[in-house]
Amino acid sequence: MQFRDLKAQYQALKSEIDQAVSQVITDSNFISGKQVTELEKSLAEYVGVKHCIACANGTDALTLALMAWGINEGDAVFVPDFTFFSTGEVVSFEGALPVFVDVDKETFNMNPDSLEQAIKKTLAQGKAVPKAVIAVDLFGQPADYGRIRAITDKYGLKLLEDGAQGFGGSLNGKRACSFGDISTTSFFPAKPLGCYGDGGAVFTDDDLAADVIRSIRIHGKGECKYDNVRIGMNSRLDTIQAAVLQVKLKAFEQYELENVNAAAQEYTKLLKDVVKTPVVPEGYYSSWAQYTIQLKNQKVREGLQAYLKENGIPSMVYYPKPMHSQKAFEDVRQDEKDFPNTTELCDRVLALPIHPYMKQEDIMQVVDYTRNYINIYGK
Structure with missing residues (x-):
């Protein structure tokens, strides 16, 4: 028995996946091929947001969001205590302070009461300035975004939705990866929607943030890849992975x-x-x-x-x-x-x-x- 049976999935989708991968190889357009742009459009429509920016993995997706907001040393970012390491890791990687928050025993997701207590405590200590909350859609279920959004609005914080496990879930008809000022997901093979390697995506309705993220993911590029307007990173989704995801999304x-x-x-x-x-x-x-x-x-x-x-x-x-x-x-x-x-x-x-x-x-x-x-x- 398989824990998450990717072999069974491949057998069901084999002809379509093989054809999609073969087309990429035939075209020899392995980086930034048309399938990436097509996938981004389909994902944005599915989630219900204006922009989807594909990237190399789910951790990079979180990092891209924090970089776009300028999260840095002296900032505090609130993260659930019960989650995968990368959710807190990306905060420390930007030089900011991860502040951990207890979760709800029933849903496993961030406890809004604990979040507000952590924000108040951080403000009272005065060692870091609260800037953002990363709420995780753990095990496939969206966090309590009604209450969490009310808290982030109250304290003037950005809301980042980590939907690495949540893609496809919904709350009152609104789909996961649409709740944050910026939202992210992962296409790690075992995720609800997974590719055949690493992959991720960023979602937002913020035009400016989307433009900045598109720049950051390709070395901070401007008009072309040899015009670099900011410090960025190399985080592109391979065309082959996009082709696989197009089949799997259907x-x-x-x-x-x-x-x-x-x-x-x-x-x-x-x-x-x-x-x-x-x-x-x-x-x-x-x-x-x-x-x-x-x-x-x-x-x-x-x-x-x-x-x-x-x-x-x-x-x-x-x-x-x-x-x-x-x-x-x-x-x-x-x-x-x-x-x-x-x-x-x-x-x-x-x-x-x-x-x-x-x-x-x-x-x-x-x-x-x-x-x-x-x-x-x-x-």
Whole structure:
């Protein structure tokens, strides 16, 4: 059994993907080919924003946004404590201060109450000036953008949506990657919409920010690539990856998103009486980058993971260590008591296999072994 079955996806889309890749090779237009521009247009239309700027990966996408805003030393950027390392890493890379924020135990996303407390505390300390919030759409579900936007507006902060896991999700009909002043996503192969390597994109309705980001991603270029008007970086999406994504986006829209939601609903129906299953509040729609259950404690989590592995079922822990405890952030260490929910989640979460091509018998196998173990050892 595969955790995220990319082989099954390829077999379903093989003829179209092979043809798309072959066309790029035949044309020998490997960098900035027409497929990149076409993909950007399709992605912008899908998300519902004016601009999509493709780039080399999801981490670069976040970096491009912070660079466009001029985030720098002396600035504070607020980041959820329960997320992948890059969300905080990009802040430190710009010389700014990452300030970690506890999350909601039900949705795994940034807790708005904790965010406002962190902003007030940072203002009171006076060591850094609050400038932006990076809200993450963790495991496929948008963050609470109604409350978070109210807070960023109140304190005059920029809002950056990290939709690396959230592409395809929505809140009250509005799609992920459209909630931030700038939003980003990742096309890492295992993401809801993934390519065959690294890739990412930036989304915005801000014309000026879009122009600056397009410049920064190609060495700060001006009128041409030999006219450099600012310090930039090299972060282009390869044409082959764009061609693959064009094919995958059609499947994603037509049936993959619906299929992965059906798999998640089946899991929840069959497991809700034995483990804590994911919560999708009213008005939210998830793209299910992960299906993450919560166990009683770390011992039960580790026991179940080992048991599943023994029986040929892969699982993953996202994430075993909170951001505030990472060695790389020891110089900006925060008080442990500020993160009760994150600390608990890191001991309890376990992601089960899920993808749009998952068969009912695979779901039942995961469910049966999970129920068997919990009924014996997890009560």
